[in-house]
Amino acid sequence: NAGVTQTPKFRVLKTGQSMTLLCAQDMNHEYMYWYRQDPGMGLRLIHYSVGEGTTAKGEVPDGYNVSRLKKQNFLLGLESAAPSQTSVYFCASSYGQAADTQYFGPGTRLTVL
Amino acid sequence: AQKVTQAQTEISVVEKEDVTLDCVYETRDTTYYLFWYKQPPSGELVFLIRRNSFDEQNEISGRYSWNFQKSTSSFNFTITASQVVDSAVYFCALSDPHSGNTPLVFGKGTRLSVIA
Numbered sequence: 001n002a003g004v005t006q007t008p009k010f011r012v013l014k015t016g017q018s019m020t021l022l023c024a025q026d027m028n029h030e031y032m033y034w035y036r037q038d039p040g041m042g043l044r045l046i047h048y049s050v051g052e053g054t055t056a057k058g059e060v061p062d063g064y065n066v067s068r069l070k071k072q073n074f075l076l077g078l079e080s081a082a083p084s085q086t087s088v089y090f091c092a093s094s095y096g097q098a099a100d101t102q103y104f105g106p107g108t109r110l111t112v113l
Numbered sequence: 114a115q116k117v118t119q120a121q122t123e124i125s126v127v128e129k130e131d132v133t134l135d136c137v138y139e140t141r142d143t144t145y146y147l148f149w150y151k152q153p154p155s156g157e158l159v160f161l162i163r164r165n166s167f168d169e170q171n172e173i174s175g176r177y178s179w180n181f182q183k184s185t186s187s188f189n190f191t192i193t194a195s196q197v198v199d200s201a202v203y204f205c206a207l208s209d210p211h212s213g214n215t216p217l218v219f220g221k222g223t224r225l226s227v228i229a
Contacts, residue, residue, distance in 0.1 A: 031216075033217075042220055043158075045217070058215060059215050097208075097216050099165075101148065101160050102160075104158035106157050107157065
């Protein structure tokens with residue numbers, strides 16, 4: 001039981017490049033989330049999904065897109081990376097929304113030059 | 114809107130001292146949930162505790178204890194006899210059923226350094 005996994009662990013991009021971060025969970029959770037963590041800012045929600053085929057905007061969605069084609073996977077895309085997107089990205093999943101605990105992946109450190 | 118305030122940005126203690134991390138929250142709902150997470154230097158986020166708004170009993174788990182007081186909207190976390198392995202950033206978080214586009218709101222975290 002791996003829990004929540006994220007690929008890749010590290011990535012360096014040049015401004016304007018695109019990339020996709022992959023999150024996978026094997027806990028059969030309905031809900032999945034993408035956060036970014038910046039120094040002094042805590043964690044901020046980018047997008048989330050309440051089930052396969054659904055997505056919703058979080059607090060800081062601009063510049064990102066997501067897809068949930070399979071229940072166990074949640075992809076985060078950057079179409080044209082900007083230096084302001086340099087951050088650590090965390091994926092999380094939970095059985096439900098408000099009531100249930102979110103379990104986090106190990107994070108992806110992204111640097112945009 | 115919900116808000117979580119962790120006023121202590123950084124705390125430094127000597128090993129074996131007790132330390133309390135403060136968390137104050139704001140919400141208009143009567144039903145909500147509070148969480149604490151630990152982020153050690155390795156970077157992962159580790160779930161510590163979940164508490165619902167109707168359960169004001171204090172919780173103790175080994176050297177960890179949590180004091181939930183609705184009257185002051187606080188959910189403080191105490192580590193007794195701190196150890197170097199407790200060094201981490203600790204996040205308090207709030208979730209409520211009417212949270213709109215922010216199902217879980219985090220505080221900015223408190224960095225705890227335990228010195229041997």
